[in-house]
Amino acid sequence: QSVLTQPPSASGTPGQRVTISCSGSSSNIGSNYVYWYQQLPGTAPKLLIYRNNQRPSGVPDRFSGSKSGTSASLAISGLRSEDEADYYCTTWDDSLSGRVFGGGTKLTVL
Amino acid sequence: EVQLLESGGGLVQPGGSLRISCAASGFTFSSYAMSWVRQAPGKGLEWVSTISGSGGDTYNADSVKGRFTISRDNSKNTLYLQMNSLRAEDTAVYYCAKESDSSGWYGVDYWGQGTLVTVSS
Numbered sequence: 689q690s691v692l693t694q695p696p697s698a699s700g701t702p703g704q705r706v707t708i709s710c711s712g713s714s715s716n717i718g719s720n721y722v723y724w725y726q727q728l729p730g731t732a733p734k735l736l737i738y739r740n741n742q743r744p745s746g747v748p749d750r751f752s753g754s755k756s757g758t759s760a761s762l763a764i765s766g767l768r769s770e771d772e773a774d775y776y777c778t779t780w781d782d783s784l785s786g787r788v789f790g791g792g793t794k795l796t797v798l
Numbered sequence: 799e800v801q802l803l804e805s806g807g808g809l810v811q812p813g814g815s816l817r818i819s820c821a822a823s824g825f826t827f828s829s830y831a832m833s834w835v836r837q838a839p840g841k842g843l844e845w846v847s848t849i850s851g852s853g854g855d856t857y858n859a860d861s862v863k864g865r866f867t868i869s870r871d872n873s874k875n876t877l878y879l880q881m882n883s884l885r886a887e888d889t890a891v892y893y894c895a896k897e898s899d900s901s902g903w904y905g906v907d908y909w910g911q912g913t914l915v916t917v918s919s
Contacts, residue, residue, distance in 0.1 A: 690842070723905030725843075732893060732909040733843065744907070776843050780903045786857050787833070787845035787902075 691716060692777055694790035701798045705765040708793045710777035712758050716788055720780040722760040724753055727774045727792075736775075737762060764795075772797045800824040800908045802894045807913030814884050818913055820877040820894030828852070828872040831902030834879045836890035837912075846892070847879065851900035862888075884917045891915075 693711040700706040710722065722740050725733035735744050737753035740760065752763045760779075764771055777790040806818035820832070834846040847868035848857045856868050867880040877894055894910035 721904055725906075727843075732911050734909070735905075735907050738898060738905055738907065774842075778843075778845075778905060780905075784860075786859055787835075787848065789835075789843045789845060792842040 690791040691781060691784070691788035692779070692790035694775075694777060694793045696791065697794045697796065699796040699798055700764075700767045702767055702769065704767045705763060706767060706795065707764075708762045708775050708777075708795070710760045710762070710790050712760075712779065712788070714758055715783040716758075716779045716781040717755065717760055718758040719782055722753065722755050722777055722779045724751075724760075724762045725776045725778070726771075727776065729773070733776065767797055769797045771795060800896060802896060802908060802910030804892065804894045804910045804913035807892065807915045809916045809918065810884055811919050812884060812886060812917055814917075815880070815882045816884065816915060817878060817880045818892055818915065819879075820910055822875045822877065822894075822896065825896065827870075827875040829900055831897035831900055832868075832870060832877045833895045833897055833902060833906060834868060834877075835893045835895050835906070835909075836888075836915075837893070838887075838890040841890075844890070848897065848902035849877070850902055855901070857902065881915070884915075886917050889915060889917045 724737040727733045740755040741753045833848040891912040895906040896908040898907040
């Protein structure tokens with residue numbers, strides 16, 4: 689059971705917009721930055737969003753992040769087949785004095 | 799270019815010990831916290847340990863407390879994870895990860911390719 693809750697799966701057709709949620713509490717998402725990662729099959733995770741809503745250079749602007757209270761979301765617009773991957777949210781938890789991850793969301797492009 | 803190269807993974811018997819390493823380059827190593835994150839086969843990401851840039855502060859997941867020790871040698875730009883009393887459930891790919899600040903409280907911005915640790919008799 690992960691401290692951060694993500695839906696196990698999400699799907700969409702090419703060109704659609706999908707959102708992936710990440711729910712936590714006041715000790716984690718409520719008081720710290722949220723980061724999002726994309727993990728393609730057989731590869732290491734890659735940073736998609738940092739500090740809630742910032743995109744590293746090289747990440748397409750189709751990817752966006754937001755945070756409100758104790759929840760965060762990753763939105764992917766103009767869905768493409770190469771977006772099919774696992775997506776993870778993470779943040780620091782002040783009560784646990786450690787990092788926590790969501791369980792991951794497997795995105796399928798239909 | 800940031801590069802993180804893990805080494806030292808392999809097969810170890812239950813109850814055994816193993817030390818894995820991560821050679822870092824492309825950034826000022828001592829200015830950033832570093833972490834180990836693992837992924838069991840077919841499972842999600844699990845945070846293991848974090849060490850501050852100076853090495854003065856360490857944080858460990860409850861699942862490894864008292865068994866794993868994270869350390870760093872800033873003169874060699876190298877991160878370590880000493881794993882003792884290994885269990886079958888420690889079997890995973892272990893990723894070396896660079897944090898985006900010196901404390902480790904913000905988030906990881908770069909990942910290594912991982913090293914596989916298998917605990918089995």
